Amino acid sequence: MKTDKGNIVVIGAGLGGLSAAISLRAKGYEIEIVEKNAQVGGKLNVQEIDGFTFDLGPSIFTLPQIFEDLFQRAGKKMSDYVELTSVTPHWRNFFEDGLVLDLLEDPEEMRKELGKLDGRAEDHWKDFQSFLAYGRNQYRIIDEGYFDAGLDSTWEMIRHYGLFGLFNGMDWKHSMSESVARHFRSQHLRWIFEYFIKYVGSSAKDAPGYMNMMSLIQFDHGLWYVKGGMYELARGLERLAADVGIKIRLNTPVREIAKEGKRVTGVVLDDGSVLSAGHVVCNMEVIPAYKHLLKEDDRFMKKLDRFAPACSGIVLHLGTDRIYPQLAHHNFFYSKDQSNHFDTVFQKGELPPDPTIYLVAPTRTDPSKAPEGCDNIKILPHIPPIDPERPLSESDYEAFAERVLEKLERMGLTDLRKHTVVRDMLTPVDIEKMYLSNRGSIYGVVSDWKKNKGFKAPKRSKKYANLYFTGGSVNPGGGMPMAVLCGQKVCDRLVAHDGG
Template structure:
């Protein structure tokens, strides 16, 4: 017989689902408590006026991490989730310059580089050499940080001591400074800098090794979940049902009960309680300590280095025409992107001229809009909520109008007049819906000076049986990273709280 510890998981974002599947597959007794009416966390959906909007993540990358999760349960991902390749990866728009597409295929990418002024062979040489450098950074980070689940600076230094001495890890400079050394064309610099959008941070502050991010799509592809991104949550939900994991929906956790160095259970809105041996919080680290554990500010202050990444206004619009110039994924670049980074991340202000991420999923999946219509998401990065700031709802609405103006200046003419339905999320909505730290979309900011690029550890240093998963923990935000976070969180639980074999009772 086995004595299986009972585990309560707070939240059913991808990190929580990943941890639940991993732990249940290892023999643990697992239950999930989700405050909302459906699983998925920020991987959410809205149906409105014949349009189906994916409210959260829009890009699927690194499918191998998702496959590893299904494999833990003895399943194949293809039986639950199907993927379609997206090409081009992105379309990049600039004011007063033709657009440039990113392709995985070398011949098509080289053709795009011919749009740049100057010598094509130089541009191609710089492009391929930069990817070689980025590939080396990815391989180094993947070998330890990803695969081993390294969780703090000391684990990182110990694991990578040889590479650090040899200077193989690009950690001294910023992303932007390394890009500037490799790439001469200003437009391509903008493009490579904004790969930082995957983690909602600034290329001026993030360490150089974060330039690994182009490899995520140039080597492993960029994908769309067939039927819509929320199909990923539904596929994981199907697996959870098959594994017999109980999910409590509309179960708003208001308190974690505790005794000494142990957490003992959950209290839900309405007063009911649930006792357990171990708690895994998919709620972000700082809000969990502040709101559910009521820790003193003297303790919470020590976590300030794990500051929230950026937030955004998330505008979903349905139009009565198809805007043919848009690809599935698009970026509209600020005329001064470094000023944009400074404004959002240092001054904590709304940008006058933001860089925009724009998604038109009907390029791959026409069912997301009525025939002849377009489904478009517009996302500028903005500061998280700040009680000392004076940003109002009217300021968010004014930014929304600037975003549409920006797109129209870059060639998406008639966009505003074509809108027939819309939905807007602000940082206030994001915080309310997901209890994210100050409305952050991507968890913890990646900032070398602040946190050496690290997120919060998955293991609590205050309670022996409390763990964390999701975008506020290592390895950080983005769907593949939070899936990996859940698996590595489970590995730590399994190592520290093994299932004990009970001795059978013998008569006389």
């Protein structure tokens, strides 16, 4: 099968695939994207039910400069495609003892908010400031190398930073949870800042300490909402792709990636037709792609065990006939024992009896997402990915969802079930089917120091010289900004290897 160096096929129109395609098109490559679903965006998805518009996937927008860089690569302005509005407070945190504490971007407002905690407010403010300084340093180190240079392995990290820089500046000796505990005397603040790990669907007890940079990202660079709904980002990128001349084939599943020796030659579609390519960029998660599209044997697949899936979740979308005024845009309802929550989900692989729950009420920022006088509520507790040896039933997931709703009602959302007029639920089985994710993972590869030193899969295949991967299972990992950054760095790596 003849290949054409100038032609690239991208499998999947998720954010990583769109970002890679747009970046590569800006370098002069001919790009065609094939997407199995009827719309672009991957897990960034949307559903409308009886006047309620639910964002099925990501709900938090951070690091807008990464997205702006993508538009700049294509010679365009992001503001012509996507409009952002800031969200305040960042989060509202609800605890079983009745404390409600906001995270606020304004330092003076945040300082006053810390006065709600037991003990001296000045002590909590010093802890908070110390932690932000520590997180700021971690972000500076990670951003300068791992992010900006698109590093993919320990050896690349050592070459870039040097041994002294790597081992004396970056917090890798402690877990994320341990470093949080070293900075905060308040248990409430420990739980809050541990749960920034939700951005990558992992355990703060297993993730390396440098992951504490995530709180700094939010406090220094803001938290945002895409005007019109989060899916407007996907629509904006789709328009950008069209404007730069990228062809997107929707409703086009890929059966396999064609290969000859140590090179791939294109993709075979479900209908048997072949798209030849000089390179293939795969936005499907790495393990499912090697297993299902490349048909690799068990010996090869064993090498990928360290790229275990991050957690999954039950995603509940509720439309209610009343408004719950105590909710902010983003809310967290904490477990009585968050350490046990992490252990149950990530070590035992079981449904947690008392989960920490993320809840989004987007009508606080965008009233158009629900009929007047109603609330739009998305609920996401983290749970284990699918275990093929111990699969859970639909009734298991339903019983867990009821337990979550009971907890929310107990913590102040009175008669939530009674006032629900629209209800939709996604389970890990649904997520795996919709997005071909590894065992229904939401966030790609788990961040676990013992398993993978916090690394995700590399952008370039170790087996096929012209096969590249992008998205949440690939460095730098899960979340919208990381997926978009990954696509840009895939472009940089491909172009450099191609002699560009």
